[in-house]
Amino acid sequence: MMEHAQEALFRPVRAGNAFEETVERLMQAIRLGVVAPGERLPSERDLATRLGVSRVTVREAIRSLQENDYVESRRGRYGGTFVNEVIPKPAPGKEFGDIHDALTLRKVLETGAAEAAAGRSLGPAERRGLRARLEEASTASVGEYRRKDSRLHLAIAEATGSAALTAAVADSRMRVNELLDTIPLLEPNLAHSNAQHERIITSILDGDPASARQAMAEHLDGTASLLRGFLV
Amino acid sequence: MMEHAQEALFRPVRAGNAFEETVERLMQAIRLGVVAPGERLPSERDLATRLGVSRVTVREAIRSLQENDYVESRRGRYGGTFVNEVIPKPAPGKEFGDIHDALTLRKVLETGAAEAAAGRSLGPAERRGLRARLEEASTASVGEYRRKDSRLHLAIAEATGSAALTAAVADSRMRVNELLDTIPLLEPNLAHSNAQHERIITSILDGDPASARQAMAEHLDGTASLLRGFLV
DNA sequence: CTCCAAAGGTATGTCAGCGAGCCATTGGCG
């Protein structure tokens, strides 16, 4: 009993070395669609400052992304590092240590975010942003769906106004996406998913927290049972 | 809009250097009551392994705790590093950058945890553990209340069976406790708090998720408005 | 057409943190 709490508190202070964590972050930005294909990453110097890491480390991380064709770099003014169109799947050799863990945290965070977002008075810019992400997700092709979907869910987290919550959702989503990437994405699921998104966003924009939570819960339960089914 | 998501993703990869983060973790274990006064911390070698940090770094962290009278070390077999009774308050020079942020995340995590815990079928050991923590909190003196309170809330998180959620709750609590430490702890609040704890635990043990969430939400709203009141 | 700002590319000296090993102390076990 006591021991479990100690496990949580005495977990490793570092998830990996600076290089690995930097790669992880850049991957997140790309996989979650925060920087879309064709768009430019912040400059190396900028990234180094923001990530609290030396430029050398940022460059090593970017190099590793280049070698896997995630990005391309161009020199000169108005150059930079650009996200490629085709995103190769990483090797699937994943260990599904604790699906329950990942799904539990996701449900808590995202239903909570939906409720909190609905309970806030959103500005016009935020409302427009949410509708835009919804539209993007609903018109996305199968290939770009996961990315657009993540952008929408991230936008909901952002709408809570809590940076820490947004960061937590991003991490959680990354973890669950790694699992989702190993199972097929089917058209019917996609249509169903879009309908649910519609309900969630409507509830949030209407300022109905209970309904937003409920809609998000149903949405997440869908993919959760899909996952559990495929990964028995 | 897009920029806010980038802020979350391109946040610093390291919260501080290894030494600082190690101190932070050990402080958490003590302040949250995971290792109670008089009890022994894991051995330096053990901590180094678990925290993923060199023994040298662990020792530096422990030394810094010794200098502030948080712990004492004894050599020899059956020696170790022991938590002191009196816990000096740290200097209060805190910057309340974003109370909203901390409180939003806490509410999401802890109401979610209460609901998830109530939705699970708990083993006898877990049920006993929850009752024990409840009892400890309800009989705690003012001096030890915050610690016992945190232990109870952590136990609820543990009861979800999600390590990631437990870790997230621990971090969030630490953040909020830093704020709470700057305002007085009054007897009436304490009694009220105990009554709410009772409701929360009862709901969880009865397997009533909606009620557990509701009770936890009310409980948290209490301290939240208290905080907002004091820190206007 | 020239200049230059802003981006990626490169090199170097410094230091925190690590690994590994050894020492010193202590109290129970044989």
Next chain:
DNA sequence: CGCCAATGGCTCGCTGACATACCTTTGGAG
């Protein structure tokens, strides 16, 4: 009574990461 296992205490060389500085490329502004 002596041994010895487990703990804290200490040292030293190695490596990853950093800060800083400079070089190269590029395309728009003047």
